[in-house]
Every structure is written in structure tokens, then in C-alpha cells.
Amino acid sequence: SLGKEGYRLQVNKNGVQISANNPVGLFYGIQTLGQLLPKEIESKTFIAGVSWKIPFADIQDTPRFAWRGLMFDVARHFFTKDQVKQFIDEMVIYKYNLLHLHLTDDEGWRIEIKSFPNLTKKGAFNVKKTGRFTEFSKPEPNEPRDFGGFFTQDDIRELVKYAKDRFVDIMPEIDVPGHSMAAVASYPELSCTPEAVNYQVISGEPFIDWSTNHAVALQDNTLCPANEKVYTFLDKVFGEVAELFPFEYMHMGGDECPKNYWDKNPQIQALRIKEGLANSQEVQAYFTRRLEKIITSKGKKMMGWDEILEGGGLPKNTAVMSWRGIKGGIQAANDGHQVVMTPNSNVYLDLMQGDGIIEPPVYETVRLKNSYDFNPVPEGVNAALIKGGQANLWSEQLFTYRHLQYMLYPRAWAVAEDLWSANENKNWNNFIGRVENHFERSDVAEIKYARSMYDPIFKFSKTLKGEIEVDMAAEVGNISFHYSFDHSNPDQFYPIATGHLIVPKDAVEMRVISYRGKKPMGQMIRFPISDMLKRMK
Known part of the structure; x- marks a missing residue:
């Protein structure tokens, strides 16, 4: 059928x-x-x-899953209406049918809300910085806050129609109660913290400490769950957004919400006593339940990231998007919730797709094979509760649409196959042949893509004699790695790395390039020996 x-x-x-x-x-x-x-x-x-x-x-x-999604973060870096249309045009070629638009974050509020004009007047703009996001210097008071942008409500209507004409639904995400600095900077009364009157939209400077296993805010980027004004704000915001997007679900975020300001705030402590909430996790769960009532009152269903399971009491009608692996999705399905699987280990397409020595540096790697191995239905879980899966493209490090394409492809092709084809019909070698065909098609279409699958996967170790040993593995077949230690650029006539490669005693740098026969396939990689030593620590 x-x-x-x-x-x-x-x-x-x-x-x-x-x-x-x-x-x-x-x-x-x-x-x-x-x-x-x-x-x-x-x-x-x-x-x-x-x-x-x-x-x-x-x-x-026929497709395996009804939910075949891509998440596009237009909040960290703004992308225009025409760029979102281009994104839709590209995703439908591979039969994606759900565009998840991440519209708000600490770095920008990207959708016009007529009830709260400051959200876009102030909240949609920050200071333009160049370099590595989260390591930028704090903006000076006199630097212009004119970098960013937003969608008018008419823009949104146009995008919704454009997508619908191509059989794509758009799900909006308004990320609360964390990731809310753009809202707090625009309306400081939404915060529990008096200093919020001095807050500005984040421009990529560090403001959260990630050195522990949870977020510790250096500035309070949360909405205040103890403040009734917050729920009035959310009722109006989600009310306006609900009228713009016909899709049945609204995403409320709920992820990475720091609790350190809440833990010492008198309003929050009073709320805990009044509502019998044991800790700040239960405070967030209380907030989530209040928001679910608001979203339901707009005729919509709520979805959130898997943190919304913490603190208990999640309404049964709320769907869960599992990003911290599949564990949250399994728990949610076992509790009877609808689930969309989107584990960062497989489908976070903002992560590096090759070695950090050549890729734009991010904290982790998701190779093409990791994406292709994604199976949204874990063993022992009721498959009827798994709506499907989704790849997510966060834009902290995305400064241009060309680089966005580089991060998307070919991994978005792998996820498209994960979500459309039966798991037993997938074949890695067959897939790679089609990827190479689509590289050629993308060249003609002027779509940028990554060739990282041809670059080596490095492993470094020390021999008993104290020498550095290098192992290089290929992600795809029929590839040879040619190398040098003498600062010259290797080609197909240079030695081929086979087995364990010992680094010469006085070498300063290794250079490597991959070939298939006489044809160069990957990038020229320059690997300082000092970096190898750091990796082995």
C-alpha cells in the first residue's frame, strides 16, 4: 500500500x-x-x-516515519526569509516534511509579537562579532547593536504558505524558561533578578559556565516562574504565534535552564513553599505545566526538549523531543508520551563532521557514519509512540548560508534515508555511492557540502619506546592516505600510511591527503606534532 x-x-x-x-x-x-x-x-x-x-x-x-524533520536555528544567527525558503527548497528534495524553526534564544528574538514590540525592537539585535562564538569579548557600551533581524507576522504567513505548497509543516519554537536573554533584555520585569535591567542581548560572549555537568548562569537568562506577569506574557506570545502557524504542535524549548539564580531567589522560595515544590527541578516542572495549559488553550499540543521530563508531572498530551541521546525518548515513551528522536550523538549537524584540526572547531564530532546509523526506534520501545526523527542545525557557529550548507550535507542526506527507508534496507556502501553522485549534482547546483568522509580518522598512542604512533582509518572504502613529515605537500607519489605509523624523532608536523587512485579526495591536512601530544594526555 x-x-x-x-x-x-x-x-x-x-x-x-x-x-x-x-x-x-x-x-x-x-x-x-x-x-x-x-x-x-x-x-x-x-x-x-x-x-x-x-x-x-x-x-x-513509502516513508517509514511521518515525522521527518530538520531544525533550523534562526535565533543565534539570523537568516533571512529568502534563505529560509532556500532551506525549504533543499529539504523537500530529500523528502523532509517538517521544518522546526528555533525562533528565540539568548542571542535574538526573531518573530514579531504585536503585544510586546520591544521583543524585536531591542531583542532582535546584538553586536556583530567575528571569531569563535562563546569566546567573543564582551561588547563595549558604544558598539552598535544593529546585527540581526526578525520576521514580521506577514513574513511568517508567507513562509508557512511557501512551506505548505511544498508539503512541509513549520513548527515554531519559543524557548523558555531558559535561553531567554533576548526576552529578558527587552522586558526585564520577566526576570527574578533585579540586575536584569542592565542586561543586553548576548552577542556570543560567554555568560554560562559549562564546566560542570549542568548550566551555571553568570547572568540570569531565565523567565521567572514565580511571577504572574510571566504567564500573562506567555499567554499573549503563544496566542499570537499559534494564530500564525497552523501546525498542531508548538515547541516550548525547556532545555538547559540554569537553576542557580532560582536556588537563592526569595520569590522562588516562596513559590516552592506555596506549591509544595521540593527543588528547582520541580519549579521548572510547575512552569511547564502552567505553559501546557496556555498552549492547550490555543488549540495546540505542546512539545519540548527532554529536560521537561525532570521534576515529574508532565501532562500526558505533551510530546518529548529527545536530544541528550535516546534515554529521554525511551523514558518518555515508557511513560506514554509521543516522542521525536533527535540524539546529539547522531543528528546534531552543527557538530564537527571530521577532525578538529581541519573542521571549524566545535566541542564534539558527528561523522557521516554516525548520522547514517541513526535508528529512531530503540529495541523494546513501543514503536507507535515514536513519531519519527529529526536532525538539528544550531547556528552559533554558522555565519553564512554557504557554511550552513557545508554543515548540512552530506549528513542531512543520511538522516533523510534514516527517516524514509526501512532500517533493514539501509546499506552503507550503497549509500556512499549515492552520496558521491549527489556531490556531483551539488556541484552543478552550486550547493556547498563537506568532503570530510574522505579525511582520516586519527588515533594517537605512545609505543613502549616513547615514540608517537599514528593510526589513520577511512570512513569510506577505496581510499589511501599519503603523508609527509618534511613540510612538503604529499601527493599520490608519496608513501601510503599502512598500519601503525611512527613519527620521526625530530618531526614538527605531519601532512596527510587522501587519494582514490590518482585523484585527490580530501583536504590537505597539516597536523602539528605538538597537537598529537596534547591529544594523548
């Missing part, structure tokens, strides 16, 4: 026929047909001399 979104695509001597039960199935059949055409179909300009042939085929295709 083709179901709601499935299609059948037949190509034979009589021509091309696509059949489906619904328009969305026909739409997906057309996406597949486009991928059967020569790569030149992707060109923005006319290319002469192309043989426009399609191979004979009989494809019957």
Missing part, C-alpha cells in the same frame, strides 16, 4: 508514470524523478549537448 505519502514511479518505453493516493505522493515521486535525470538538470543556466535520458525503473516507495 502506498499510504498517505507513498508513490509508484514507472519509467519504460511508453514513458513516465507516477501514481499516488495523494498529491504529496505525486510530489515525492517528482523529486525522485528529478534525481534520475542527468545532473545537468540542477544547473541554474542552460547547458548544451546533454542527453536527457532516464533509466527504466519501477519504484514503489
Whole structure:
């Protein structure tokens, strides 16, 4: 059965026929047909001399999951309406059907709320910085706060229609009670902390201490659960947002909420006594239940990150998005909640996809194989409660749309297959062949992508003699690594790394490049020996 979104695509001597039960199935059949055409179909300009042939085929295709999502963070760095449209155009090629828009955070409030104009007048702008996000210097008082932007309500209506015309639903996220500095800087009365009157929208400077296993705020970026004004604010905000987005769910965030200001705040302590709340986790759970009533009153269902399970008492109708691995999703499903799996170990596409020596540095790595190995349904969990999965693209380190594409592809192709194809039908080597085909198509389409799958996975160790030993593994097949220790750039005529490689005693740097036969495949990597020693500590 083709179901709601499935299609059948037949190509034979009589021509091309696509059949489906619904328009969305026909739409997906057309996406597949486009991928059967020569790569030149992707060109923005006319290319002469192309043989426009399609191979004979009989494809019957249905999705494994109804929820096939991509999260686009437009809060940390703002992306324009046209860039969001481009994002939608790219995601539908791979049959994604849910765009999760992360609209608010400490660095910006990106949606017009008519009841609270300061949210965009002040909250949508910060100071433009260049370098590594979270390591920027604190902005000076005289630096212009003109970097950012926001969507008007008409912009949102236009985007919702644009997406719907391509069979994509948009789910808005208003992230509370943490990640709320843009709101607090705009309306300080929403905070428990009197110093909030001096707060500004964050521009990428450090303001949370992550050295322990939980967030410790250096400035209070939370809404105050003990303040009734906060719930009036949320009622109006979620009311306006609900009218703009027809999708059944609204995402309320709920993640990474620091509790250190709450722990010492008299208003919070009074709330705990009044409501019988044992600790600050239960204070957040109280806040979540109040917000769920507001969202339900707007005719919507609530979804949040897996932290909303902490503190107990989560309303049954609330869905959980599991990001800290799959553990939260398993717990939520066992408690009877609907779940969307989005574990950071597999589908956080802002994380490095290769070695930190060459990739833009982030704190962890998610390689293409990690993304391809994603299975949203863990063993022993009621599959009916797993709505599907989603890849998330946070934008702290995304300064341009070109770099956004580099982080998305090819990993978003892997997740698309995870969410569409039956797990038993997946084949890594077959997938890599198709990735390489789509690299060629992306070149024609002028879409940027990462070739990190060709670069080595490094492992360093010390021999009994105290020498440095280097092991290099390939993520894909039929690759050789050519290296040098003499500061020259290796090519296919240089030695090939096989087995354990011993670093010469006086070497300062190793250079490595991957080849397939005579063709260079990866980047020229320069690895200082001093960095190898740091890795081994």
C-alpha cells in the first residue's frame, strides 16, 4: 500500500508514470524523478549537448516515519526569509516534511509579537562579532547593536504558505524558561533578578559556565516562574504565534535552564513553599505545566526538549523531543508520551563532521557514519509512540548560508534515508555511492557540502619506546592516505600510511591527503606534532 505519502514511479518505453493516493505522493515521486535525470538538470543556466535520458525503473516507495524533520536555528544567527525558503527548497528534495524553526534564544528574538514590540525592537539585535562564538569579548557600551533581524507576522504567513505548497509543516519554537536573554533584555520585569535591567542581548560572549555537568548562569537568562506577569506574557506570545502557524504542535524549548539564580531567589522560595515544590527541578516542572495549559488553550499540543521530563508531572498530551541521546525518548515513551528522536550523538549537524584540526572547531564530532546509523526506534520501545526523527542545525557557529550548507550535507542526506527507508534496507556502501553522485549534482547546483568522509580518522598512542604512533582509518572504502613529515605537500607519489605509523624523532608536523587512485579526495591536512601530544594526555 502506498499510504498517505507513498508513490509508484514507472519509467519504460511508453514513458513516465507516477501514481499516488495523494498529491504529496505525486510530489515525492517528482523529486525522485528529478534525481534520475542527468545532473545537468540542477544547473541554474542552460547547458548544451546533454542527453536527457532516464533509466527504466519501477519504484514503489513509502516513508517509514511521518515525522521527518530538520531544525533550523534562526535565533543565534539570523537568516533571512529568502534563505529560509532556500532551506525549504533543499529539504523537500530529500523528502523532509517538517521544518522546526528555533525562533528565540539568548542571542535574538526573531518573530514579531504585536503585544510586546520591544521583543524585536531591542531583542532582535546584538553586536556583530567575528571569531569563535562563546569566546567573543564582551561588547563595549558604544558598539552598535544593529546585527540581526526578525520576521514580521506577514513574513511568517508567507513562509508557512511557501512551506505548505511544498508539503512541509513549520513548527515554531519559543524557548523558555531558559535561553531567554533576548526576552529578558527587552522586558526585564520577566526576570527574578533585579540586575536584569542592565542586561543586553548576548552577542556570543560567554555568560554560562559549562564546566560542570549542568548550566551555571553568570547572568540570569531565565523567565521567572514565580511571577504572574510571566504567564500573562506567555499567554499573549503563544496566542499570537499559534494564530500564525497552523501546525498542531508548538515547541516550548525547556532545555538547559540554569537553576542557580532560582536556588537563592526569595520569590522562588516562596513559590516552592506555596506549591509544595521540593527543588528547582520541580519549579521548572510547575512552569511547564502552567505553559501546557496556555498552549492547550490555543488549540495546540505542546512539545519540548527532554529536560521537561525532570521534576515529574508532565501532562500526558505533551510530546518529548529527545536530544541528550535516546534515554529521554525511551523514558518518555515508557511513560506514554509521543516522542521525536533527535540524539546529539547522531543528528546534531552543527557538530564537527571530521577532525578538529581541519573542521571549524566545535566541542564534539558527528561523522557521516554516525548520522547514517541513526535508528529512531530503540529495541523494546513501543514503536507507535515514536513519531519519527529529526536532525538539528544550531547556528552559533554558522555565519553564512554557504557554511550552513557545508554543515548540512552530506549528513542531512543520511538522516533523510534514516527517516524514509526501512532500517533493514539501509546499506552503507550503497549509500556512499549515492552520496558521491549527489556531490556531483551539488556541484552543478552550486550547493556547498563537506568532503570530510574522505579525511582520516586519527588515533594517537605512545609505543613502549616513547615514540608517537599514528593510526589513520577511512570512513569510506577505496581510499589511501599519503603523508609527509618534511613540510612538503604529499601527493599520490608519496608513501601510503599502512598500519601503525611512527613519527620521526625530530618531526614538527605531519601532512596527510587522501587519494582514490590518482585523484585527490580530501583536504590537505597539516597536523602539528605538538597537537598529537596534547591529544594523548
